[in-house]
Amino acid sequence: MSLAFGAKIPPQEYTSQIRIRVRLTEAIPRVRVRGFDLRIHEMAKVAARTDGLSEWELTCFHGMIRAISTHSVKWLDLHEPVTVESPAGFLNFQNRPFRQILHISSVGSQCEVVNEVELEKYLDGLVNAEFSAKWNAKAMAAQVIAARTYAVHRMGQARLNPGSRFDIDATVRDQVYDGSMREDFRASRAVDRTRGLVLMTQFQEKGEKKWIPLKAFYHSTCGGATEFPERVWGNPYPGFKKVVRCPFCAVSPSFRWSAEISNSQMAEVVQRGVAQDGVQRNWPKAALEFLRHGTLASLFVSRWGTEGRAAQVTVVWHWGQSEIQLPIPAPRFRGWFGASVLRSTFFQISPISQGHWRFDGRGSGHGVGLCQWGAKNMGERGYSAASILHYYYPGSTIRKLW
Ligand SMILES: [Zn+2]
Incomplete structure (x- = not known):
């Protein structure tokens, strides 16, 4: 990864009007924008000006953006990026008010929406x-x-x-x-x-x-x-x-928490996690075969980190008479379950009756x-x-x- 941390914004640009570009959506099929006296720009040139309240629906396709007025039969075919702004200062996107400017670009046949707004x-x-x-x-x-x-x-x-x-x-x-x-x-x-x-x-x-x-x-x-x-x-x-x-x-309220997870849920989440992220670099070659055909036998915290946080969890998988141990970094393991199930990596694992596991944890977040x-x-x-x-x-x- 790049170690370039230096602030690349020239100091003279640090003003109270400095604007941040916030990506609101990564890829959506259509964008609805509503507002007063809307100005639609195509590559910095005004493409449409509407007076009074209007609403537009935009669809994106590999660099082209079609804007259709929902109140008339008017439509425009524009080159990206398309900018929508309102002199009134507010725009309504997906039924929520946003300030200043929306930029719409295509991501394949979907749209990416970025809000440019004063940082303050x-x-x-x-x-x-x-x-x-x-x-x-x-x-x-x-x-x-x-x-x-x-x-x-x-x-x-x-x-x-x-x-x-x-x-x-x-x-x-x-x-x-x-x-x-x-x-x-x-x-x-x-x-x-x-x-x-x-x-x-x-x-x-x-x-x-x-x-x-x-x-x-x-x-x-x-x-x-x-x-x-x-x-x-x-x-x-x-x-x-x-x-x-x-x-x-x-x-x-989340200083202490606990979660109970059954053996079968646990196995499913691990299998799904591995399918999504691939095998860990330090795993033995047979890992996927074990995950496909074997059963989850056990799990434990195999490395502790700072001040008692779990750093690594190892899952033990059985297949026939063989056993395999698969270590997983605790933040990744937590990610597979989701932050609402395992609220932090500050946990201990203990087996409870009938193939259930109990996580006793502290704190919420990274x-x-x-x-x-x-x-x-x-x-x-x-x-x-x-x-x-x-x-x-x-x-x-x-x-x-x-
Ligand atoms: Zn604290």
């Missing part, structure tokens, strides 16, 4: 999607700064590639964003009060030390200690040299960076936003970029 406005919408504006002001300020920092990091990375069409995903892959529907005054106030504040970390590139925006990961509940990014995704990131013990998130429930509790106890951030991102510095 994006954060307004994000607060209630990723966390809650009802939380105390200090914790919220810390979370908004973390979310802004994460976004600025992604923008810098995306812009290393001049052909990139978006900076960030609107899903759990990055930060969950569903437009302006959930903006409220508390969210806007938290964003406003922290305007331009970004966490920076020192990074050494070609012998030169520089400050760059941190990839400020955050998660719901760490369960007692945070985790290194390389243990979750395989890659290290600048600014995550230490994990921290967190005595603050014991108040979280565990890297800021622990949201810990931050909430710290804020309630009077810690400032800056001390919350320095606690979960040790060694980072808060800078005002605009």
